[in-house]
Amino acid sequence: MVADTHPDLTDDPWQGDPRVEAYFGTAWPAVRGFHLLLAQEGVLRGLIGPRELDRLWSRHLLNSAAVVQFLPETGRIIDLGSGAGLPGIVVAAMRPDAEVVLLEPMERRTDWLSEVAELLSLDNVVVRRARAEDVHGELTADAVTARAVAALDKLYAWSMPLLRPGGVLVALKGGRAEEEIQAALKAARKQRVEAVEVLVAPTIPGVDETRVVRAVRKPA
Template identity: 50%
Template sequence: MADLTAEEAIAAEKIFGGRLDLATRYVEHLATSGIERGLIGPREVPRLWSRHVFNCAVVAELIDNGARVADVGSGAGLPGLCLAVARPDLYLTLIEPLERRVTWLEEVVMDLGLNNVEIVRARAEAAVGKVECEVVTARAVSALNTLVPLMIPLLGGQGELLAIKGRSAAEEIAKAANTIKKFGGVQTEILVAGAQILAEPTTVVRVKVARR
C-alpha cells in the first residue's frame, strides 16, 4: 500500500475532506488488484497519491457544481474515479473499451459504493449520442490532435474539454489548432489546477465548445 507522507496527508485532507477514507480504499485497489491486472505499473506504488490521484482529483476545482462529466479512456479510473470520490455532486460516465479494465472499474465502484458513476464499455466515438455530458475529460490517452475528434463530439455541440497534460501542452495546442476549430472549439487555454495544494500542480488544457 502507498502510505501518505505528512505533506501528502495534508493535501489529501484538503482535496477529499470527509471522503478521504474512500480515496484511501481506491488507492488500495490501485496498489493491489490494479497492479495484478496490469492497470498500473508496480513501480508507481510509491507515487500513486502524488503523481496519479492528486494529479487527477484537483481538476475538480475547474468543474461546475452538479456537472455531468464523461471520462474518455478511464483505464484505472484516472481521472474519472478520482473526480467521483472528490466531488459527489458530479455525475461521472467512465468510457473504457477494454473488458478487463471495465470489470475492474465495476468492482471498485461497487466496493466504494459510488452512486454517481456509470461505466460504459465502448470506444469514445461509439459513445457519441449515448452519453450526456457538459464536460469531457481525459488523461494520458493521446496527443491533443488525436483527442479532440474523440472528445468534443461527446459534448453534443456545447460544453468543455479538460485534458490533463504536461509540459508539451502549448506545443500540442499549436499542432491541434485547426482540428480544435474544425470540431467547434471557440476558446483554448492552459490552466493550472491544485496550485494552492500541490508542490507540482496539474496542467490542464481547456477547450470551450459552442454551437455556431
Template identity: 35%
Template sequence: MTQLAELNQGLDALALGLSEAQREQLTGYLALLGKWNQTYNLTAVRDADRMVSYHLLDSLSLVPHLDGGTRLLDVGSGGGMPGIPAAIARSDLQVVLLDSNHKKTTFLRQAVIELKLANVEVITSRVEAYQPEQKFDRITSRAFSELAEFVKLTRHLLAEGGQYLAMKGVYPYEEIALLPDFVAVSEVLPVQVPGLDAERHLVRMVAK
C-alpha cells in the same frame, strides 16, 4: 510519512473541503488500485507511496475546474483517473468512465461497487462508437491522446455549451497548434499538485 498522512496533507493543500467519509473512499480506492495493479497492470506507477501524488492528488486537481457541470465523461479512464477521485469529491456529478479495455473496466466496475459510488457508470467501448442518450457538459482525459485526437474522437459527445478539460504535463504548445478549427482554447492553467515535482497544466477548450 504514511500514505494517509500524505493524502490528508495534500487534500488540505488543495482545500477541497472533503469529509472524513470521502477521505476514506479515496484511501479505499488507493488500496483497490494497488491490489488489482499487481495482476491487471492498471498503471505504470507501482510504488504505493507515489500513487498518492501521481494519481489521487493529480486527479483531484481537476475538481475545482468542474463547477457548472452536471455530467462528466472520463475518456480512456484506465484505472479510473481522474474520474473516480472526481466522483468521490463531487457526488453531485454524474460521471461516466469510458475505456475499451475489458480488464480495466472490470476493475472499474468492481471499484464502483466496493466504494459505493452511486453517481458513476462504467462503459466498455471505443470512444468513437459510444452513443449515450445524453451528452456531456464536461469531457476530460488524463493520458488518452494528443489534444487534436481527443477532441475529434469526442466531438459527438460534447453537449452544447460544454467544455473539454484535458490534463497535461508541460505546456502543450505543439498540440494546441494542431487543434482542428471547430474548437477554441479558452485557457491553459498551470496546476500545482501537492507532492508532485512536475509541471502540470489543464487545457480548457470549447466548441466554436
C-alpha cells in the same frame, strides 16, 4: 467501503500526511479506499506499473484531483479511456452530485471500474465499455475529462461530439501543452472548439502542479 487493513502498503512519502486528507475533504473515505485498491490490486491486474506504487498520491491521485476545480458540480461528466480510474474515480468521489460516465473499451478494465465503484459505494458512476466514437449521438455531457489518452487533435475529435454547446474538455497534459495546442489548431477549427487555454492547477505544497488544457465547444 474498503476496509483500511493495510495502512502501509507502500513507501509513498505522502502516505499518512494529514494535508492529503484535508485536501480531499468529504471525498477522503472514497479516495483513500481507491488508493488501497490500487496499491493492493493495481500492479497485479496490469493497471499500473510497479514503480508507481510509491507515488500513487503525488503522481496519480492528487494529479487527478487537480482537474476537479474546472468541472461542473452537477450534470454529466464523461471520462475518456478511464483505464485504472484516473481521473474518473477521483472525479466521481469529489463530484458526488454529478453523473460520471467512465468510458473504457477494454473489458478487464471495465470489470475493474465496476468493482471499484461498487466497493466504494460511488452511486454516481456509470461504467460503459465503449470507445468515444461508439457513443457519439447517444451520450451528451457537460464536461469530458482525459488523462494520458491521446494528443489534442484526437481528443478534439473524440470529445467535442460528446459535449453540449458550451461544454468543456478538461485534459491533463504535461510541459508541452502549448505545443499540442498549436499542432491541433486545424482540428480545433474542424471540431468547433471555441476557446483553448492552459491552466495551472496546484493541489498541496510539495506536489508538482498539474497542467490542464481546457477547451470549450462552440455554442450552437
